[in-house]
Amino acid sequence: MRPVGAGAALLAAAGVGAFLWATTCAIGGIRRGVGVTALLHAGAAFCALAGSVGLYARSGMWIGPSASVLVSMGLLAVELYSRASRAGRLTAALKRYAGVDSPDAVGMEAQAGARDMAVMFVDLRGWTAASYDMEPEAAAGLVNVYLSAVADAVAEHGGRVERFPGDAVLAVFEGRGPEDLSCSLRAARAARGAVRAVAEGQSIALGVGIGIAYGRVARVELGGAERSDLTVIGTAVNIAKALEDAAAEDQVLVGVPADWARGLPGVLVPWSGRIAKIQPGTVQVFETM
Template sequence: MRFPLRLKFFVFAVLLAVGPLALVGQNLTQLSRDELKSAANEDLTTVAAQLRTAFDNTFEGRWLTPLVVIRNGVDSNELGVPQKVSLLTLGLAELPQVVALQLSVEGSDLPILVTNTTFADKLTHAGLDPVEILATSPDLIKVFEGTGQFGLPVVSRVPETGDWLATLALPLTTQIAGRQVTMAAKIELSTLGDMVRRHPFAQRGEITIVDQAGRRVLGDEPDLLIKRQIVASTMPLIVAGARADALEPYVRPNGMAMLGAYAFPDWFQWAVITELSEENAYAVVNAITRQILVVGLIGFAIAAVGALIFARQLTRPILAIGEVAEKVGEGDFAARVEDVRARDEIGDLARRINQMIAHLGERMELMKFVSHGTMSAIQKAEAEGMERGGERRRISVIFTDIRGYTEFSERVPPEVVIEVLNQYFDVQADIVTEYGGDVDKFIGDALVAVFEGEGMELRAVECAVGITQAMARLLEEHPEHNLHVGIGVASGEVVMGAMGARDRMDFTVLGSTVNLSARLCSKAEPDQVLVDQATRDAARGQNGVHFDMLEPIPLKGYADPVSAFSATRS
């Protein structure tokens, strides 16, 4: 006897509808309460961890790392005191939150101090001495030296302005007059305070940052919160340097039951505490309970009709999915499963099919945005996918840069700028391909290409010269553009491979050869090709290219001037 699918759904729906609604309602209420508590705890933990990570990333990425770079620049025997001060001033201009940089010489009470003018004016208007506030005392520097905690911030507050400042110190290896030198910095922490205040969780819960003394930090007032049980629990953990996140429900002195969680930033002696009252966390449970009976009765009424309608519609999307799959097999990535609104496995399947088709189409388009080297690496990757890392290879690298682009982009509409830039890149990329090269990337108005294999140096130079000639022809066709090109070519060992984050990588080349090519490009005159010694030696004597020896060129990052040659068609 045949048992139709529609009848199966009808019987199944009726059996479900006549179940013990009271028992289901009670269980659902309890389950909802447990789930809400679990969700609230997860939310609390997630927010605390997010802010902890944001604090650490901001401190290390936006402040500490640039300060280490500045320290390394200052830490040179070749720089005199005026040059070191200039470097501090330039570094301060690039780091808005860093309000003071200081060089302290051991045994001297007169440091070299550079301050942020805007912040210094703010202190002056508040009746304070900027030097007194922004200078790092010798005693504090001795504390850093004694503990060895260089790079770790010490946080303080300026009561008159309400600003929170972090002080850190970095040692220098060079000396002034035979004495140890330390670079100190003061960082204004309003950025971290804004993260707390603007976090979406702050609209429905509380976010508090406390230090090892139980004092609120990054707020308007440094309140002592040690009467809160959760704050008291974090204080010994901060002092001990513990970094274990935890959940802690507790009751405040006013009797309010709270759910709380805390996390500890690596770079600050703080605890990030997130709290939510149980009343707010479980507010929806009562509403859910009231809706259970209503939903159950309505569900029973519509179960039979809905089951029959659903059964009839069940087969239609399956057939539609089959038709779309057939079109995709023929190469039509615009095909989609339409008019499938079911919120079940069939609906999920239809949406996943659409997502899969969209992803396939996107991947076909994304192939236009990666180099041939990247595609080859992906195709050679094993089943587990691409892994970060690289290998040494000897290649030739060319950097091209369009001269006059900035002036051109300022006097013509953006649409024209993009159109012309794409036209120039089309010509350059075609020439790179013609000479067996691979376009690695586009950087603004610059192109980077790599050449490997036999005769790569000659092919790279011929390509570069060919690009200058092609650009000259474009200039003849469009003199109003007034665009030229400068090119640098260098050969040598590089590291080639997948680099970046786990979820966002670039397959590219790194190394001194790449840097040398870029530096030569920056020094090239309009319509000039500059090549390094290695490229010229390998390509010299070949037909079609002539090299003119130039005066050694001083390049950024190189101690001595670098030998360079101008390449032209012979």
């Protein structure tokens, strides 16, 4: 019985590996579980053994189990890499579309309970009329330029975008106590300035209306068993939305207890308007200059 050189062993392993690679590509669209993975490894061992027997019968060279081990290890490495890639794509998708880093984080957020947050609604003024005759793709491209500017301003000042309801932005600021309200005011001014800067370079110039409130808010799952959204609910969310609806173009309205206004950054002046959706005496509304 003649000894087998390293080159022959690697060549045999490469041949079996190529076969398994083609098989893996063929079932690439199938969600592989433990059973399928085990089946592929068993197939690797069988093919390697068959190759060893065939090589021995043809030329008297015996490879033994080495090819099976090499192919199985290679297949395991490919499987681990594939799983890591899928996990990375899932994490990126969750971060982009749900604002969380893992599936477990969704449940943790939903079970965290109510806590104090500053809530900010930013709505693009004039967008509905401006986009009426636009092609959907062109409209999406233009509105994303504006929404991206607002989202960047939110992130710059420590906020988190919860969702984009149409041509608006819902953002929250949490974890810093009353300082969250100050951060939201800075973000609102930055967003207003960013939208003005974007408007200067666009064929369609838009403005914003902004509403801010502070209070107890819970992050919950809303929807059905097959499809739901992770979002925030609470009186502060309702007040912020009502203030945004009432705000004029480029106006920022803030609903807070009167004694809080003195400690907030910038110039705040009492706003004399009336909003039916806000119960009298709940908050005092100020306009930030």
